[in-house]
Amino acid sequence: MPHTAVRPPGPHRARRNRRETSPRDTGVMGQRWIQVGCDFTYRAAIDTPVIIQVQPAPSCSVSVQDAAWTADPPMLIRSYTDLYGNPCARTVLPAGVSRFGYHALAGVPDAAEDADEDATEWGPDALPDNTLLYTLPSRYCLPDVLGNEAWARFGGLPPGYGRVRAICDYVHGHLTFAYGSSTPLSTAADVNQAGRGVCRDFTHLAISFCRALNIPARYVFGYLPDMDVPPDPAPMDFAAWMEVWLGDRWWTFDPRNNARRKGRVVIGRGRDASDVAMVTTFGGPVLESMAVDAEEVPV
Helix, strand or coil: CCEEECECCCHHHHHCCHHHHCHHHHCCCCEEEEEEEEEEEEEECCCEEEEECCCCCCCCCCEEEEEEEEEECCCEEEEEECCCCCEEEEEEECCEEEEEEEEEEEEEECCCCCCCCCCCCCCHHHCCHHHHHHHCCCCCCCHHHHHHHHHHHHCCCCCCHHHHHHHHHHHHHHCEECCCCCCCCCCHHHHHHHCEECHHHHHHHHHHHHHHCCCCEEEEEEECCCCCCCCCCCCCCCEEEEEEEECCEEEEECCCCCCCCCCCEEEEEECCHHHCCCEEECCCCEEEEEEEEEEECCC
C-alpha cells in the first residue's frame, strides 16, 4: 500500500503556478480549471485512526494537477481503493488538536453533464449484473418503505429519462433545503416525512423512489462549484447527487439543484452516503472546523 508523508500546512500553497494549466499548454480545449479541496481541524482524546474520502475519483473527463496533502502535526497518509473503486486515504489523528487537508487543481469540461430524453428503462431481468446492487435497500435509501408512494406518484408515467426527471422535480419541490434539519441517522423516509433536509437527503429520497421502481440509482459525492450560475451566499460545502442507469450507461441527476451543471468533480460513488463519508473515525474525535474549496481559477 503506498505511503505519502504530508507536510504541515502553511504558505506552501502559493507554490501553485496556475499559468501551467492553460489549455494552450496542455492541448486540451474546452476545459476550465477548479481549485478543489478541504481542510479539517479535529480534537482527539487519544490517537484515532481515520479514513478520508476527499480526492477526485479517476475520470476520463476530469484531469487533476498539483494534488497535495497537508497536516499539522505531520502524519503518514496511506492510500487505497475501496470496493467501489473510490480513492481513499488512511491516517491516525494524534491526541490533541490536529489539522489536515487536501488541495488540487481539477480540469473539467466546459459543458454540463449529458442528457437524453430518449434514454430507456430496462426490466430487472435485463439489467446488467453490476447494477442490481443499486436497486436494493441500503442504510439510508429505503425503496421497500417508500415503494407504495413511489408507484402511486410515478408508476403511471412513461418509463425512461422523463420519469427520473419527474422524480427529481418532485423531490426538489417537496423538500426544503435547510442546514441542521437532518441528522447522521436520518433516512430517506425520515426526510420525506419531515419535508426538509440537505443535499444528501434530497439524493437519498430520489434514489429511494428510483429503486422502488426497479431503476438502478447510486449515490455520488463530490465538489460542485458555482460555475455559470448565480453564486450561493452560503459557505462552500461538499455536494451530493445521483447517477441512474438508463439505456446502456449511467446518467447524472441532481434533485437538490434540479439542473444540469458544469464543473462536477466526483469524489466517490456508492449505495448511499455511508459508502462515501468524507471522514470515517474509529473513535470519538471532535470536528472543530471544516472548510471546502470548489472555485474556478483563472488560466
